[in-house]
Amino acid sequence: MGREVVVTCAVTGSFDTVAKNPAVPVTPEEIATSALEAASAGAAVVHIHVRDPESGKASMEFALYREVVERIRDSGSDVVVNLTTGAGARFVPDETTPRMPGPATTLETPEVRMRHVEVLRPEICTLDIATMNFGEHAFVNTPAHLRDMARRARAAGTTPEVEVFDLGHIELAKVLIRDGHLAMPALFQLCLGIPYGAPATPEAMIAMRDALPAGATWSAFGISRQEFPMAALSVMLGGHVRVGLEDNLYLDRGVLAPSNAALVERAVTVVELMGGSVASPAAARKLFGLEGALV
Numbered sequence: 001m002g003r004e005v006v007v008t009c010a011v012t013g014s015f016d017t018v019a020k021n022p023a024v025p026v027t028p029e030e031i032a033t034s035a036l037e038a039a040s041a042g043a044a045v046v047h048i049h050v051r052d053p054e055s056g057k058a059s060m061e062f063a064l065y066r067e068v069v070e071r072i073r074d075s076g077s078d079v080v081v082n083l084t085t086g087a088g089a090r091f092v093p094d095e096t097t098p099r100m101p102g103p104a105t106t107l108e109t110p111e112v113r114m115r116h117v118e119v120l121r122p123e124i125c126t127l128d129i130a131t132m133n134f135g136e137h138a139f140v141n142t143p144a145h146l147r148d149m150a151r152r153a154r155a156a157g158t159t160p161e162v163e164v165f166d167l168g169h170i171e172l173a174k175v176l177i178r179d180g181h182l183a184m185p186a187l188f189q190l191c192l193g194i195p196y197g198a199p200a201t202p203e204a205m206i207a208m209r210d211a212l213p214a215g216a217t218w219s220a221f222g223i224s225r226q227e228f229p230m231a232a233l234s235v236m237l238g239g240h241v242r243v244g245l246e247d248n249l250y251l252d253r254g255v256l257a258p259s260n261a262a263l264v265e266r267a268v269t270v271v272e273l274m275g276g277s278v279a280s281p282a283a284a285r286k287l288f289g290l291e292g293a294l295v
């Protein structure tokens with residue numbers, strides 16, 4: 001094959017996985033250390049969520065993002081930092097008054113969801129083009145909010161990674177591109193296997209790849225047991241790959257992954273066995289069009 005493939009590591013995520021695998025990092029120090037270990041193993045990009053250090057639950061606390069980013073930058077690593085903006089999009093209706101938010105709702109304004117990006121100015125931030133049932137809650141990203149968030153990313157010098165969970169999300173992304181809110185060539189992440197989005201199957205990945213706007217750069221991942229099959233398929237179809245403890249807690253059937261680095265090492269093996277080479281952070285910047293982004 002001979003082409004360079006970018007490996008992204010999704011380091012910790014936001015779901016309740018801490019009790020399921022002790023390797024899931026929680027504190028800013030643990031998250032930064034795990035990200036740097038993943039980079040040493042071959043990840044060119046690290047995708048960052050933060051967690052409350054006491055409870056292990058998802059957090060939007062700016063100070064936690066700042067500490068993680070500063071630790072990574074101060075290490076001297078040139079790994080590309082990708083910060084999530086997915087937090088603040090959860091809606092769970094109140095049981096007795098469904099039009100009102102229940103206690104598990106986290107809905108926030110674009111300003112709140114983007115404040116860490118606007119201050120820390122990572123090279124990449126996610127932009128979830130999705131309103132959908134996300135397991136047992138609704139994941140809400142309205143077109144107006146997406147336009148605002150895209151504007152804020154552009155002003156920060158940050159490239160949005162357009163996360164799409166089904167074919168309709170790609171159509172909305174195309175409208176945002178057409179109307180000038182997202183620049184081309186856009187960077188897409190195909191997210192497969194999340195309930196209740198597109199399944200982690202070859203048919204779904206091919207359909208989503210074929211629906212992308214011409215010239216787009218793309219990566220893909222599958223969750224749980226489909227992590228490595230989808231990584232291999234993405235390489236075969238011309239995409240890049242994402243792995244990490246956000247998406248999958250196991251290295252093999254019944255064997256918990258001991259670290260993010262172990263998952264990255266497996267992804268590197270997949271890429272190389274398929275005839276590709278793993279892109280360095282510098283190469284990833286060229287492939288993803290990040291050169292000139294503010295750091």
